[in-house]
Amino acid sequence: MNEKDNIALVETLKKMYPDAKCSLDFTTPFEMLIAVILSAQCTDERVNKTTPAIFAKYNTPEDFANMDLALLESLIHSCGFYKNKAKNIKATSQILVEKYHSQVPNTMEELMSLPGVGRKTANVVMLEAFNSPQGVAVDTHCKRIANRIGLSNQKEPEKIEQDILKQFPKKYYYDLNHILIWHGRKICTARNPKCEDCSISMYCKEFKNKKF
Numbered sequence: 037m038n039e040k041d042n043i044a045l046v047e048t049l050k051k052m053y054p055d056a057k058c059s060l061d062f063t064t065p066f067e068m069l070i071a072v073i074l075s076a077q078c079t080d081e082r083v084n085k086t087t088p089a090i091f092a093k094y095n096t097p098e099d100f101a102n103m104d105l106a107l108l109e110s111l112i113h114s115c116g117f118y119k120n121k122a123k124n125i126k127a128t129s130q131i132l133v134e135k136y137h138s139q140v141p142n143t144m145e146e147l148m149s150l151p152g153v154g155r156k157t158a159n160v161v162m163l164e165a166f167n168s169p170q171g172v173a174v175d176t177h178c179k180r181i182a183n184r185i186g187l188s189n190q191k192e193p194e195k196i197e198q199d200i201l202k203q204f205p206k207k208y209y210y211d212l213n214h215i216l217i218w219h220g221r222k223i224c225t226a227r228n229p230k231c232e233d234c235s236i237s238m239y240c241k242e243f244k245n246k247k248f
């Protein structure tokens with residue numbers, strides 16, 4: 037697609053999803069970081085059911101750095117992969133206390149140096165906690181739509197992200213993070229995408245190839 041079509045694509049999706057935003061609940065950058073770590077291989081809905089009770093009692097890096105690992109595992113058990121997530125949350129919290137004065141750092145490089153924080157998580161934290169999008173967090177929805185529309189032929193999230201970033205001005209990064217995910221949840225679903233209800237079908241490579 038050319039730049040004009042790319043911008044038309046974003047503007048169309050923005051009109052379709054004017055309320056698109058992050059669906060994880062949080063009140064501080066640290067809560068955001070913990071919620072995103074918990075959301076790996078888990079639904080945002082499940083994370084939102086789990087975190088209120090935890091954050092009511094524990095919501096600082098010190099709380100998690102000093103927490104007994106078995107207790108942390110039991111608190112986050114319902115989010116899956118709880119052993120690994122607990123280990124990473126505790127280690128990340130210890131680093132925040134020791135190296136960052138108990139603050140969440142606000143650069144991609146520093147965030148990605150924390151245990152359990154990859155590029156996708158760092159992108160979400162920069163966007164949601166610091167309102168400073170540095171890229172596009174490529175989750176399963178974003179990956180599927182980017183491939184179907186033809187924004188990227190790549191399979192690896194990092195490569196897909198780089199393809200997307202090359203094709204859109206930075207001012208659209210904020211919107212892209214939300215509208216692609218929302219479109220994937222509501223219309224361009226993994227199975228049986230609702231192409232007949234899709235307002236961006238004219239820009240979609242798969243639709244033009246009549247694969248659905």
Ligand code: SF4
Pocket residue numbers: 181184185223224225229230231234235236237240241242243248
């Ligand atoms: S036309 Fe179909 S495949 Fe293409 S973006 Fe829309 S729903 Fe997805």
